[in-house]
Amino acid sequence: xxxKRTLKNADTDYISILLLCLCVxxxxxxxxxxxxxxxxxSQAYNSYIxxxxxxxxxxxxxxxxxPYLELAIFxxxxxxxxxxxxxxxxxxxxxxxxxxCDSMIAFAVSLLGAVYAFKILKHFDIESKTAIFFTLxxxxxxxxxxxxxxxxxxxxxxxxAFTLSLMAIYYALKNxxxxxxxxxxxxxxxxxFQILYLPALLYLIYNAHKAVNPEDKIIDIxxxxxxxxxxxAVIALSYMILNFARFGNITxxxxxxxxxxxxxxxxxxxxxxxxxxxxxxxxxxxTQGGIWQYTYANGMCIFLVSPIFMSYLIYIARSIxxxxxxxxxxxxxxxxxxxxxxLSITAHKTMGGAHFGNRYTNDxxxxxxxxxxxxxxxxxxxxSFNYPLFFIGLAINLVGSIMFFVQ
Numbered sequence: 001x002x003x004k005r006t007l008k009n010a011d012t013d014y015i016s017i018l019l020l021c022l023c024v025x026x027x028x029x030x031x032x033x034x035x036x037x038x039x040x041x042s043q044a045y046n047s048y049i050x051x052x053x054x055x056x057x058x059x060x061x062x063x064x065x066x067p068y069l070e071l072a073i074f075x076x077x078x079x080x081x082x083x084x085x086x087x088x089x090x091x092x093x094x095x096x097x098x099x100x101c102d103s104m105i106a107f108a109v110s111l112l113g114a115v116y117a118f119k120i121l122k123h124f125d126i127e128s129k130t131a132i133f134f135t136l137x138x139x140x141x142x143x144x145x146x147x148x149x150x151x152x153x154x155x156x157x158x159x160x161a162f163t164l165s166l167m168a169i170y171y172a173l174k175n176x177x178x179x180x181x182x183x184x185x186x187x188x189x190x191x192x193f194q195i196l197y198l199p200a201l202l203y204l205i206y207n208a209h210k211a212v213n214p215e216d217k218i219i220d221i222x223x224x225x226x227x228x229x230x231x232x233a234v235i236a237l238s239y240m241i242l243n244f245a246r247f248g249n250i251t252x253x254x255x256x257x258x259x260x261x262x263x264x265x266x267x268x269x270x271x272x273x274x275x276x277x278x279x280x281x282x283x284x285x286x287t288q289g290g291i292w293q294y295t296y297a298n299g300m301c302i303f304l305v306s307p308i309f310m311s312y313l314i315y316i317a318r319s320i321x322x323x324x325x326x327x328x329x330x331x332x333x334x335x336x337x338x339x340x341x342x343l344s345i346t347a348h349k350t351m352g353g354a355h356f357g358n359r360y361t362n363d364x365x366x367x368x369x370x371x372x373x374x375x376x377x378x379x380x381x382x383x384s385f386n387y388p389l390f391f392i393g394l395a396i397n398l399v400g401s402i403m404f405f406v407q
Contacts, residue, residue, distance in 0.1 A: 016128040017115055020135055024114050027140040028107070028149060031398060035405035037150040039107035042100040045069065047153040049102050051080040052087040052094050060246050069153065072247075072254035073262075079246055081254040084239065085189030086157055102151035106159055110148040113163035114139050116170050121373055123173050130380055137386055138369050141393035142306040143357035146401045154353065158362055161191035165366035172201045175208035178228035185235040191363050192253065196341050200333055200367060261349060269347045277346035281358060296404055299351035299358035305396060306361065307389035312368050315375040318382055326375055334371035338364045356400040 032038050043049075047069050054062050061077035072081035080087070086102075093101035117138050121131035139145070144162060147155040164187035171180035180201055187194040209221050216224070240250035247254060255261065261268040280299040285292040294300065303310045319326045345351070345360045352359040 013122060013128060016132055017118060020114055020118055020132050021111050023132070023136060024111060024140055027145065027394070027398065028110075031145075031149055031402055031405075034402045035149070037103075037405060039103045040100075041103050041150075043103055043151050045152040045154070046100075046102055047071075047080045047082065048086040048090055048156065049094070049099065051084065052090045053099070055087070055091070056094060060242075070258055070260070072257035073259060074247055074254070074257045079254050079257070080153075081258050082153060082157055083189045083192055083253045084242055085186050086160055088189070088238075089160070102156060106148070106151035106156045109156075109159050109163050110139075113144075113148075113159070113166055116163065116166040117369060120166065120170050120173065120370060123170070124373060124376070126373075126376065127380075130376075130383060133383070133386070133390070134373070134376075137308055137311065137390045137393070138365060140397070141390040142308055142365060143302075143359060143362055143393075143397055144306075144365060145394075145397040146355055146357050146404070147359050147362055149401060149405070154355070155359070157190040158359060161187045161194055161363060162366060164190065165194055165197060165363075166369070168197065168201055169204065169366060169370050172204035173208060175205065175212060177205050177209075177225055178231055180205060181229060182231035182235060185232045189235065189239055193341050193344055193363055196337050196344075197367060200330070200337055200370070203330060203333060204370075264349060266349070268349055270349075271347055273349055274343070274346045277348070277351050280351055281342070281346060281361065294356065294400055294403075296356060296407070297350075297352075297354050299360070302358050302361045305357035305393065305400075306365060307386075307393045308365065308368060308372060311386055311389060312372045312375075314385070315372055315382070318377075319375055324377070330374060331371060334367055337367050338371075341367075354404075356404040357397060 045068070047066075050062055050066070050069075054060070057063075061079050062071065063078075065071065065078050070081050072079040089105060090101055093105070114135055117135040118131050121134055122128070126134075139148070144159075147158045148162075149155070164183045168180045168184040168187060171177075171183065184194070184197060184201055187197070206218070206221065209216065209225075213220075239253075243252050244250045246252075247257070256268055258268075266272050277299070282301050282303075283299075284301050284304065285294050287293065316331060318324075341364050342361065345363070348360070
């Protein structure tokens with residue numbers, strides 16, 4: 001009888017995952033009909049494809065300038081200025097001659113991110129309907145929708161970092177330290193600030209291990225499982241070797257050699273940028289004749305374009321007001337990581353350049369998501385207040401991203 005119940009639940013989950021993927025694809029489909037950004041479309045902003053092709057030709061630089069791309073100029077050579085992991089993913093597809101694989105990869109990665117968000121919710125025994133809803137709140141109901149729609153070089157790296165961060169969180173919950181830290185290393189190779197997720201992952205891994213081996217101390221865990229660190233170390237070492245071979249510095253991905261930053265008095269990162277960027281991060285669009293003037297550069301209010309930020313804060317307040325028991329240490333850790341990463345983002349010269357919403361803040365969504373999930377009440381109490389937040393996030397990001405791509 002127990003076996004039948006288990007199989008039935010497994011079937012329900014597979015059906016729910018299929019339904020979830022169809023929901024996400026349906027939203028993309030609506031957007032694509034207006035923008036033409038179909039997953040089989042070849043993209044002009046394909047820096048990662050060009051980089052992988054150059055590697056296969058035995059060259060670390062791109063061989064020439066592409067004026068429409070953001071390229072690092074170092075020793076009179078042109079390099080892709082972004083962390084390299086997306087090119088790793090594209091290499092095998094280029095080997096078989098699929099030279100426009102990036103758009104389909106972006107679509108697959110988007111769906112995979114939704115699937116792993118769902119799996120995280122199911123880990124906590126949250127019913128499938130609720131799990132689908134909160135996954136949609138995280139994805140199509142947030143500014144993720146903007147960056148997940150196509151494979152432009154600026155967007156696909158964020159898309160991959162989002163999915164890989166969720167995968168790292170999921171496998172940490174499952175006590176699979178090797179997979180968790182390997183996927184975390186991959187995420188850092190897309191968006192370097194994802195390095196800040198490490199304390200949260202180690203906390204989850206520690207708790208998952210202690211649940212199975214309650215007598216083990218930290219030194220025991222290290223002795224038993226240090227070999228699981230090898231995949232992460234290999235991935236990190238590959239970045240260091242590549243960075244050193246190109247720029248003579250194991251931590252330099254190339255962004256500091258972008259002309260935009262070499263010509264700037266304050267460089268790429270400086271606290272002098274923070275005041276203006278913080279204002280942009282929380283500013284509501286101005287109105288003209290009653291019409292909101294949405295900007296297409298440098299960000300707007302994160303609570304407007306990614307309402308899950310608001311949901312998280314409300315669930316914290318709910319837990320405190322109702323005196324419910326929750327993991328205070330992890331909640332504080334999530335808040336610290338989110339605040340530090342957001343502040344670090346504001347020290348950048350721009351808040352993401354041309355885009356709709358506030359795409360740099362999407363890097364924080366996975367950690368906010370696990371923080372929210374761990375605060376969800378078992379009886380689905382207060383779930384309904386998320387419905388209007390979801391529809392606001394979906395409508396604003398769908399309409400806004402369509403207007404961005406067709407303007």
